[in-house]
Amino acid sequence: MRSTDALNLLYKDVINDDNDLLKKENKWVLHCFYVGVASGRIAQKLGIDSDYAKALGYVHDIGRKISHPRHVPEGYKYMIENGYEKEARSCITHSFINNDINLVAGGGPNTPEKRNFIQNLLDKYGEATIYDNIVQLCDLFCLETGFTTIEHRVLDVYRRKGIYDNSKAHFEATLKLKEKFEKKMKCNLYYLFPEIKKEDILSIQDDYNEIENMLKGNIKRR
Numbered sequence: 488m489r490s491t492d493a494l495n496l497l498y499k500d501v502i503n504d505d506n507d508l509l510k511k512e513n514k515w516v517l518h519c520f521y522v523g524v525a526s527g528r529i530a531q532k533l534g535i536d537s538d539y540a541k542a543l544g545y546v547h548d549i550g551r552k553i554s555h556p557r558h559v560p561e562g563y564k565y566m567i568e569n570g571y572e573k574e575a576r577s578c579i580t581h582s583f584i585n586n587d588i589n590l591v592a593g594g595g596p597n598t599p600e601k602r603n604f605i606q607n608l609l610d611k612y613g614e615a616t617i618y619d620n621i622v623q624l625c626d627l628f629c630l631e632t633g634f635t636t637i638e639h640r641v642l643d644v645y646r647r648k649g650i651y652d653n654s655k656a657h658f659e660a661t662l663k664l665k666e667k668f669e670k671k672m673k674c675n676l677y678y679l680f681p682e683i684k685k686e687d688i689l690s691i692q693d694d695y696n697e698i699e700n701m702l703k704g705n706i707k708r709r
């Protein structure tokens with residue numbers, strides 16, 4: 488799948504003109520756009536297929552066309568229905584760091600049926616590829632308004648979704664994933680994204696401290 492095809496599929500039946508991009512209900516499309524751009528940029532730095540990484544980033548949340556809470560399985564089905572079986576994995580793996588069902592924000596699949604569906608696919612896909620990891624990482628610093636820091640984005644996600652018994656492991660895995668890519672790229676992740684607002688960079692330590700405080704607080708049951 489080329490990135491132009493991925494963007495066309497993302498926009499299909501949702502974005503017909505620029506005004507549609509400004510609509511509140513379509514903000515998730517902009518988040519997908521930024522995840523695609525960020526994924527392509529990291530892949531380019533690593534000397535791997537940046538256009539393919541971009542495509543996977545563009546489509547990762549495509550299931551939100553159908554349903555927000557069920558966007559992971561719906562995205563997978565939508566990609567397959569449109570003939571993109573290989574790229575359908577991005578809709579599943581993007582939420583689970585290193586393709587581990589426990590390393591997810593918000594507690595993860597909340598019924599045995601949903602958990603089985605996801606686990607079976609993660610088993611099928613096996614160990615995370617470099618492309619899986621890139622989209623997982625980019626999902627954790629891309630907002631609908633552009634790039635930010637991991638700390639800013641994760642704090643925002645935890646505030647919205649709450650803290651669960653796997654959140655500490657999720658946050659640690661997030662930071663490890665960032666470190667892994669920084670070693671591979673031989674540069675700080677944020678150097679690659681100079682568009683990140685200065686105030687977000689300056690509040691990294693405060694955001695980190697707030698996440699740590701949240702992780703010590705009340706934990707929701709999964």
Ligand SMILES: [Fe+2]
Nearest residue numbers: 518547548626
């Ligand atoms: Fe996302």
